Amino acid sequence: MRKPILELKNISFSSQKSCILKNINFKIYRGDKIALLGKNGAGKTTLISILNGTLKYSSGDYKVFDKNFFELNMKQKKLIGTFWQDLRLIEDFSAEQNVNCGLLGKKNFIFALKNLLNISSFKKAHECMKILDLKESIFTKNIKNISGGQRQKIAIARTLIQQPDILFADEPFNNLDPNFIIHLKDILINKKIINKLKIPETILISIHRIDLLDSFNRVLALKDGGIIIDLKKENLKDYHLNKIY
């Protein structure tokens, strides 16, 4: 029997600011490509925040690699990467400096210092940015002077350069042009372009576009703070989608 790498049991979360989650139960297995669906405000971002440990759940049990999430060691935590809808880039840094921040988990303090003084090697960051169709001319540009779509690609590059095993991504396909959406889907889900970059094996991505579901192998849907659908992609029918929206 396959062993889950991540398991949520009766997870609930309530806060004045965030949407409330009630009794969330699901398991994630190695190699899962999960699409997380739900209306705006259904709790997708809150669920991702709980999954990567940013938010502490009110009750329940959350295990990763058979351990309580908060008992994970540094090495295990580094296997998890997150892309946020609001990007969370460091303003005032250049594009390459921001992408290099993704390497902080793998490098030492001197690397961090060199990155700030702009004297570190940006080779890996440049490779990663090229994979994401970013032009060389913006590598050294300050993040403040870069368009929204390109900023989003930089945030994706920062997550990918971490080379996590598990990736949580909050609406990474929003605000991107149609061609690039297909390209990004190929990178993240179909693993078409790898070029020395290890693409996460297990992913959970929140999306709104139903036409992108094809590449995923599993669908999770949230409504009113609870999981209403947890199906293999091939078993998903139109009436299921009607239930969500």
Add this chain to the structure above:
Amino acid sequence: MNKRNLNAISLSFLPIIVIIPISINILENLHLGGINLVSEFLVSALLPKLNSDILISLISRINETIFIALTSWFLSIIFGIFFGLLSSDIFYEIINLPLVLGRLIKLFLILIRSIHELVWGLLLMQIYGINISVGIISICIPYVAINAKVINEQLENIDPKVINSILEINGNKFSSLITLVWHPILTTLQNFGFYRLECALRSTAILGLFGLGGLGTSIYLSFKALSFRELWTYLWSLGILIIFSKFIIKHAFLKNFNSKLRVIIFIGSLILSICSLFYFFNFLSNPSYFFNYSLKNLYDLKNNFISYSLIKLIYETILLSLFATSIAVSLPPFLSIIFNNRLGNLLMNGLAFCFRLIPPPITILILIMFNEPSISLAALSLGLHNAGITFKLLNSNLNNLERSQFLALNSIGAPKRISWLYGLFAKQAKSYLAYCSYRSDVLIRETAIVGVVGSIGLGWQLQESISSFAWEEVSIVLLAYSLIVIIGEIINDKIKKNFI
């Protein structure tokens, strides 16, 4: 009945009414004996003395001033960053140390910040004698705390989501910390840190007035000898030095350095600050023999100092702060609306420059030539100096404002002054008051300077107590002085929050 609150415009103008009691008091104490001296002082501004002796002395004084100001500025920046980081919540969040340590450091910084550099100077001079190191340390102590406060405020503004996104990468704690704080610190240095060099030059001049060397000492000595032409040579030099420092900063420090130079500056700054730290620690651990002797008498003094006189001195200090703040806040907009034309603006710019240039102790000494020492006189000299600073800020902000509302009011036939008030000043009033509340913090600290010279408030008592080695009195006065400054800061913070 509807309750009507005062708006920012009225609050900017109303305090000008303090001019009435101040004027009455000054007129009552007026004596015309010194009027000739004052007119001689003013005329000498146009005829500074420039013979070879003066020039040789000037070069040596400028060297001393630059050395003290530059060293204290540099060290206060480096240690300001260090303490700003140590007192910030983000440091304890990332390094996982108890936050209470940060709170204790913050409290310590508040205490050392509340005492003006001149007071530190007077204290340290008594302990270590007249020495350039005393000048540097006296400026450094409050400046480190002020820089730390500003840096701390910037660090508290880092978006918690960005903090989380970097922590999620699970890098080395110090790597994450330095990545997050680097740019807020650099931005603070660019916006605020370099301006502190100008402040360090002014502080060096003020400390010089009390014997710690540099241009200030020459200014004081020539004033004492009533050599006004010589005095103006030093005053103009100070002005040129301040303008030149701004120019250097604008054109040298704010441009982008290449990567090699960046590394050299970074490593050089670290080495220099560590060496200075050891040097000054060594210096501070060897107080003079005279001090050791006088310290034995600490707390031997048994008098009823905590009595009527202390309360009276505290009252005088508070009154002095209020009067001077009122002048500094409302004089610039008041004069701007009265002299609302190009010539008026030009004259006011010149006047404001002179007010900024002449240190308040010299202003009060000039005013004393034809008046008696009083709270009004001290408030006027302190208020005018700070009004010079607030005027500069108001004027540059108004010049940068978009003028469409002003032009619209003008086009419908509104008088020019009304158009200025509603079309320009109204837009600026809130941020002007917010800045003034910050200026008021500085001004409360500065009451010590005019107090020492003008025989007013706690400043005067402090100098008396220090000179007579009455350490018990010194501690009580310092405590009272700190309390006034801290309470003033709390009130000003509340006011600032209302306007930002």
